[in-house]
Amino acid sequence: MDNSTVEAVNRLTARWAAQWSARSEDGAAAEGTVFTAAGVWPLLALLADGAAGPARTELRETLGIPADTAAEAARALLTALDGVRGLRAATGLWARRDLPLEAAWSARLPAGTRATLSGDEDTDRKALDAWATEHTGGLVERMPVEAGPHIQLVLASALALNLTWEQPFSERQVRPAHGPWSGRDLRGLAVTHAFPERLRVARGPSGPVTLLRVPGGPGAHGALGVDVHLLLGESGAAPGDVLTTGIAEVTGALAASTARELPDGAAGPGLSLSTVDSTSPDPVARIATVAFDIRAEHDLLLHSELFGLTSAAARPGHFPGMSAVPLAVGSARQSAVARFHAEGFEAAAVTAVGMFRGAARVRSYRVRQAEFEVDRPFGFLAVDRRSGLVLFAGWITDPDILTR
16 A cells, blocks of 8 residues: 555544544533445545646645545555455446536546445435445445435445454453443453563553554454554543554654553553462463444544635635536534454444535553453554554444343
């Protein structure tokens, strides 16, 4: 993947995390979420390629690259994403038959679905939902866009990630004695291995953050794949600070210390280190966390300034490079899901932009032993191992309940 594109997408991920966290600064507890800027960024790039005036400027600033190279960058990113082990990426375009599209813009679109909108709400809804279901393996069953005679064009992306852990966890019942999960029977996950370097501690705006890298299994022919990083901050740390600290660490912008390098004692949130007697010369890392299954819906127009869509959604006529018909962004939404369980990790997202005519609506060896326990809300990142691109990010407040 192109380094400048990876850096641009990761910057949008960090800004999104900070913006999401800021909504809870009034003292309300942050709700869980999952999102992917990697699913939004290519669509914004394709819009920028067809935009003019203030909309083009705003989209260019959000993208972090020149608008005249945006379509090429989107194509390259989506092609690279589809080549990541365990990850599938797709794009789709649906347009009304009577909507003329500029040939140059259409020619620069990534390969993918090209279909016609009938204007009949039921017919179009079935087709759009079927595409979302197919390209996410059923994890997202509904395209996050309205359907009906008023819609002129839908531009969508889908990402679906399926990982099997290099070393599976075992399941167990856990009942935290304190904190927001106290008294709840949770689906706990545990594993012991000899890789304390997978545990790191980085210091961010809200203090230290402990990171655990959970690697997916090796790809075919030695191909690199995706890792999931669990992020635990101090009790009361702002979720956005924990996530942005994690993003900075996994992308190499922030230094961290591994469990091998830290002294015995309380080394970071949830992490304690000691030197113990053992019958093996290998160090020991004992991991205890929880399973989760989370879904989230995002209305990107509620924070249009974050995504460079303020002018594009204000009035029609900002996309002459896309069509001679004056268009406006009437909706921009993302549906995302993530599941972390004993055998692996699944995540998927569908992002859709709906274009309308007219005004839009804004919506005996002495060895090191590390013990890490996650027993309160925490963050996670799914990261492409080769490029450092953050594919999915999220925050967990309600882990899986253990049922009998």
